[in-house]
Amino acid sequence: ETGVTQTPRHLVMGMTNKKSLKCEQHLGHNAMYWYKQSAKKPLELMFVYSLEERVENNSVPSRFSPECPNSSHLFLHLHTLQPEDSALYLCASSQVGTGVGETQYFGPGTRLLVL
Amino acid sequence: AQSVSQHNHHVILSEAASLELGCNYSYGGTVNLFWYVQYPGQHLQLLLKYFSGDPLVKGIKGFEAEFIKSKFSFNLRKPSVQWSDTAEYFCAVNANTGRRALTFGSGTRLQVQP
Numbered sequence: 190e191t192g193v194t195q196t197p198r199h200l201v202m203g204m205t206n207k208k209s210l211k212c213e214q215h216l217g218h219n220a221m222y223w224y225k226q227s228a229k230k231p232l233e234l235m236f237v238y239s240l241e242e243r244v245e246n247n248s249v250p251s252r253f254s255p256e257c258p259n260s261s262h263l264f265l266h267l268h269t270l271q272p273e274d275s276a277l278y279l280c281a282s283s284q285v286g287t288g289v290g291e292t293q294y295f296g297p298g299t300r301l302l303v304l
Numbered sequence: 305a306q307s308v309s310q311h312n313h314h315v316i317l318s319e320a321a322s323l324e325l326g327c328n329y330s331y332g333g334t335v336n337l338f339w340y341v342q343y344p345g346q347h348l349q350l351l352l353k354y355f356s357g358d359p360l361v362k363g364i365k366g367f368e369a370e371f372i373k374s375k376f377s378f379n380l381r382k383p384s385v386q387w388s389d390t391a392e393y394f395c396a397v398n399a400n401t402g403r404r405a406l407t408f409g410s411g412t413r414l415q416v417q418p
Contacts, residue, residue: 222405229410230410231308231407231408231409231410231411232394232396232406232408233408234405234406234407237405245405247405279347279348291336291398292338292350292353293406294350295340295347295348295349296347297346297347298347
């Protein structure tokens with residue numbers, strides 16, 4: 190498989206559930222990102238990992254917990270979410286440190302519904 | 305903080321019409337500029353990008369964009385749209401400061417009628 194993959198593609202969970210979103214990039218990149226796409230709002234950055242270290246956390250509530258075990262994998266652990274957290278969660282990757290502008294490549298997203 | 309404005313939220317065109325989608329950003333420094341497209345049911349794909357050099361950049365599927373620094377704009381154009389161009393288009397900016405996050409506009413939904 191090429192590019193950036195995400196699983197699951199759809200997820201329905203209750204507010205007391207714990208679930209995890211998975212992202213895998215097959216591009217040899219060294220930075221990965223989580224974005225949130227809500228209805229009628231611009232895509233919002235959630236987290237940035239560069240060289241497996243979290244370098245940015247965009248004021249995301251603690252009920253979202255990212256994990257980057259290696260440069261190819263990124264997880265988003267979810268617990269005690271709220272209905273307003275229902276959205277499309279997008280993963281992206283890029284190659285940083287090349288000295289030129291970086292292009293981010295996106296996965297298909299996980300559509301999350303919190304009941 | 306940087307921000308991106310896309311003024312057209314929903315555009316409806318007939319096939320063969322010309323397209324121009326506006327994008328303005330606010331940031332005083334050097335920026336990298338992108339247009340992404342999201343076709344129905346598909347993921348975000350890069351349409352074109354500007355890092356430096358010639359301000360007129362050409363992308364895939366006949367799209368082009370022009371960076372006008374004095375106007376803080378990066379408008380997307382296509383001379384003749386096709387039904388298959390029906391999609392949502394997102395302008396994005398990344399300040400060339402080491403902060404790697406993309407700041408996105410709210411998107412423009414383009415509907416091309418056959």
